[in-house]
Amino acid sequence: MSATSYDTIVVGVGGMGSAAVYQLAKRGVDVLGVERYDIPHSRGSSHGDTRIFRLTQPEHPEYVPLAQRAHELWRTLETESGTDLLTKTGSVHAGPQGGRMVEDAVRSCEVHDIDYELLTGEALNERFPGYNLPEEHHAVYQPDGGFLACERAITTHVKQALKHGATVRAREAVENIDIDESSVTVNTTRGTYTADNLVLAAGAWAGSHLDFLADLLTPQRRVLGWFHPTEPAHYRPENFPVFSIDVPEGSCYGFPVFERPGFKIGVTPKSPEAIDPDEWNEEPTLDDEQRLRRFPERYFPGAVGETMRLASCIVTYSHDGHFYLDTHPEYPHVSVAAGFTGHGYKFCSVVGEVLADFATKGDTENPISVHQFDGRL
Structure with a gap:
């Protein structure tokens, strides 16, 4: 089967991945989102009707600006979609x-x-x-x-992404990811896709897609x-x-x-x-x-x-309790969101923005130093 090309491929379209697909599509990026289960589904950590949103962040003070930005983006998504x-x-x-x-x-x-x-x-x-x-x-x-209606938020991110031209494919498991110096190839149960950039937001399966994550999750x-x-x-x-x-x-x-x-x-x-x-x-x-x-x-x-x-x-869980949000240590065109340790859902909206920043600009202005790989691998 011949490969289909995109600017960016997002692996995993749960809470984080759906936000990334939305943010990328909104910027005019030709993006493919691939999800192994349904959208939304109940086999990860982005379901159960509600997830807590809070500005108080006992995990680390640096989480607070991320939560504040996430709050802005959740309200923006509500306004754009007309959805509470x-x-x-x-x-x-x-x-x-x-x-x-x-x-x-x-x-x-x-x-x-x-x-x-x-x-x-x-x-x-x-x-x-x-x-x-x-x-x-x-x-x-x-x-x-307060709390977020979590399945509704995933659905809303995906609906808005589709309006902006994204391609989203559910019930399609990723079997292999090949990364070279300037591109990626993703092989799934249904096809082969290539892209300039990869976003990995695969939850508990992230370690099976990138070897260096296996012992960190x-x-x-x-x-x-x-x-x-x-x-x-x-x-x-x-x-x-x-x-x-x-x-x-x-x-x-x-x-x-x-x-x-x-x-x-x-x-x-x-x-x-x-x-x-x-x-x-x-x-x-x-x-x-x-x-x-x-x-x-x-x-x-x-x-x-x-x-x-x-x-x-x-x-x-991550190995130190702080989630991972960074580009690959060797391949800057690959970005990762993983290990949210039970307190991540509130950040989905801003994590999507950060991942889109990585894919389009190579960096982000959001404060993420505690979540980067440097010194943690």
Whole structure:
């Protein structure tokens, strides 16, 4: 089969890849997006109805300008498409007084002069009755946080990209990528394509496409739960901020009820196990449900009625917790977005912009030093 040529090929059309295809097409680039599953799909980390958006960034203060730019781009996409994507609820980071969660959240706000309130657990519970945190805990409340409708955002990025002339092909797995000094060739289950530039946004499969990433990425299984609130008014978006909390039982995060019935919660395991993204237990179990329920039973007691839904996803960890966003160490016409470590979705819009910058300009003005490969390989 003869090769079809494009300016840029994007491998993976999930949260990050869909934004890259959109940004490239909007700039007039002849771009192909290739996705091994559906658009959107449920076998990666860009599904589950909602994903947290927050300006508070305890992971590193440098994340804050990226989040601010992402916010601008999400709102721009909403305006261009006429689609609601980002719902503002405020965000909460909470944990023991003096703990890393709270201290790092405060630091990220203060370094970038972001409005926030530092509350006791008691004060937070009084303001938002859906919460039942320990009174002596502290919480950082930031009013601009909220959540993104994640599948809707992927669909919107792709629809807008198609309007700008992009080609997107789903249900087409990449079998091999050949890179030379000035171009790339991508072989898939359906054809062969060449391009001047490659963008790799393949999630848990990134390491199978570029060898140097294989030891830098660890895919892990996560399960999310939706439980019908026994006190529904406390868990509406206008009454309940999204949250990330550290408590003695571990760490969890969650959302108010939105469209689908149920308060949504996810848990970060204390001892997560690596998985093969092609062979893993996607179906949630009764044990998964019981582990999830322990957190709302103690800290969100008005939210643990009947189970509405369970869903699994893949979280791909980087070796140091900071995601990778850079050009290939040897081939500057190849760019990579990978290892988002469970806190990446909010950045999809700006990651797409950065990847488009790499493909069209070779560099970006967005602050990404903590995410580059230098000193990390």
